[in-house]
Amino acid sequence: MERAGNLKGELVAFSQQPRYDRAASEFLDRYGSGSEELDEQRLILLWDCFVLEHKLVNGRTVVEQFVAANPQLPEAEREMLLGWRDVVQGPFEVLRRDGPALLVQSLVDELTYRVRSNMGPGIFRRTPRGSFLIARLVAVGDEWMLSGPITLLRAADRDIAYGLAMDMALRTPEAVFRNPDKLALAWKQQRADRDRFVRFFGADLVVVPGEQAQDRLNAFYAFCREEILGRPEPDGPPAGVAVTLPPAMVDSDTVALIYDETDGIGFYAEFGLVAQAFANPDLLRRRRWREHTLEYLHDDSVEPMVLRRLAEQDPEKATIVFRRLLKRPKFEWSRDGENLLREVKPDYYTRPPRPHVSPVSERLAAFVAQQ
Secondary structure (H helix, E strand, C coil): CHHHHHHHHHHHHHHCCHHHHHHHHHHHHHHHCCHHHCCHHHHHHHHHHHHHCCCCCCCCCHHHHHHHCCCCCCHHHHHHHHHCCCCEEEEEEEEEEECCEEEEEECCCCCEEEEECCCCHHHHHHCCCCCEEEEEEEEECCEEEECCCCEEECHHHHHHHHHHHHHHHHHCHHHHCCCHHHHHHHHHHHHHHHHHHHHHHCCCEEEEEHHHHHHHHHHHHHHHHHHHHCCCCCCCCCCCCCCCCCHHHHCCCEEEEEEECCCEEEEEECHHHHHHHHHCHHHHHCHHHHHHHHHHHHCCCCCHHHHHHHHHCCHHHHHHHHHHHHCCCCCCHHHHHHHHHHHHCHHHHCCCCCCCCCCCCHHHHHHHHHC
16 A cells, blocks of 8 residues: 555656646646636546546557556556556545545445545544545555545435445436446346337337437337336326437438437437438439548447448448448448448447446435435
């Protein structure tokens, strides 16, 4: 722990070199409204995020560059430092003191962490059992070290801690999936949700007029709530609509609603035009069809499975489509299709498949129900 604390100090000093001034300033402007407006604790918090997690223009983090600049570091220390890119954060409930450490349970992933501070155990004097800790943790061996400032909440402030945890679970499901049991449950819930989608629409892909898309979605979510809760929706507007489509999508001629086994539910504007182009590649001579098909190819919000579904309807026509779009006369979908998808959507392939539903604990669900 002492060595980890020393390395953290060296890393922070490394990050304060003039070479990082511009990147740090832009980061603080984006996430903190400029460092001149930040109090010290907020500034330290943002700087910790910048050093450990923010990718610079070269695609590397500051901590990665620190490791590269110190080749003399033992392999174990290099691995530890690079592991700090994976920060565990959020509200933690204090369970008890454990010698010089503090045992806490994450309200997000429900895992228990044995936490120490490189400043010594005195920092835990004001953390009684049942209180809450808003903190960032990095791994040091089998234990965890506080990284950056902490905020303490009393047991009476439980609703604040629960609200923060619920917000994090919905915004960053990856935080929930640290718990393998939660990950398995999420896949199970997504399969059940997809089954409801197929039973409601008759297929896992349905194309509807843009102006009807929101109403069809509302009806689907009402169907889900009725099936889950065991009672019909009351008269009037649907409560708790899960997704509100953007105006541009509603204004499109057609919208595809797809519930994929892996990628979850997705919504794709002007799917009808793109499907027409795959069915009749000669339509690509016309600007509207060509532009929308190119957009599907290069837009990161369109997962590879969408193009794969379109292409597999008729692989020979798909070959013609991509030859014309890419000006690659030797392109063959059956041979080159997967490599093309990896080429045009590289970010998709850099992360492991994850479900798109986020299971929450019973206590967080009960908290939401009381609101």
